Amino acid sequence: MKINHEHHFDASIDDVVAMFSNEEFAAKRARATGAEGSDVLVDADEDGAFTVVIRRIIPATTIPAEFRAFVGSQIHVRYTEAWDAPDASREDGGREGTFAMEIPGTPGHARGVVVLTPAGTGADFEVSGEVQASVPLVGAMVERAVASAIGQALPKELAAADAWLASA
Numbered sequence: 001m002k003i004n005h006e007h008h009f010d011a012s013i014d015d016v017v018a019m020f021s022n023e024e025f026a027a028k029r030a031r032a033t034g035a036e037g038s039d040v041l042v043d044a045d046e047d048g049a050f051t052v053v054i055r056r057i058i059p060a061t062t063i064p065a066e067f068r069a070f071v072g073s074q075i076h077v078r079y080t081e082a083w084d085a086p087d088a089s090r091e092d093g094g095r096e097g098t099f100a101m102e103i104p105g106t107p108g109h110a111r112g113v114v115v116l117t118p119a120g121t122g123a124d125f126e127v128s129g130e131v132q133a134s135v136p137l138v139g140a141m142v143e144r145a146v147a148s149a150i151g152q153a154l155p156k157e158l159a160a161a162d163a164w165l166a167s168a
Contacts, residue, residue, distance in 0.1 A: 001143040011165040021050045030056045032160035033153040047085040108133040108146040
């Protein structure tokens with residue numbers, strides 16, 4: 001199942017990248033989605049590439065009731081975002097990366113790309129990818145549930161990002 005989400009930041013690409021690569025913001029991002037607990041790690045390279053790993057514990061009440069028996073009272077989610085170093089051949093100064101969301105012990109996961117492009121004095125952010133669940137009979141239902149969870153979490157994370165940028 002395909003997922004797509006677009007958002008406009010009223011901040012430069014450099015400011016958005018600085019935010020995304022900040023461990024304090026990564027923790028705020030996790031809290032914005034209702035996580036009961038989280039661990040974050042940001043690993044930055046000298047060339048400007050960086051990886052953000054957010055492990056969060058989310059109450060199972062956030063997923064459809066028919067899946068709660070498979071996960072217990074809490075869901076452990078591992079989200080990884082890996083941003084490439086700035087590409088000097090890219091005239092617009094945009095940035096690209098990949099993301100992966102996994103829920104250990106469950107058959108559903110999501111993978112795709114994240115892109116930042118300049119838009120006037122701000123930056124456009126786009127997430128596109130695919131949710132997959134290789135489970136006979138209920139795979140499509142699992143994919144819809146994971147896609148729905150992502151669709152609910154992204155606006156909350158991006159609202160936290162807008163607030164972060166506005167206060168900077």
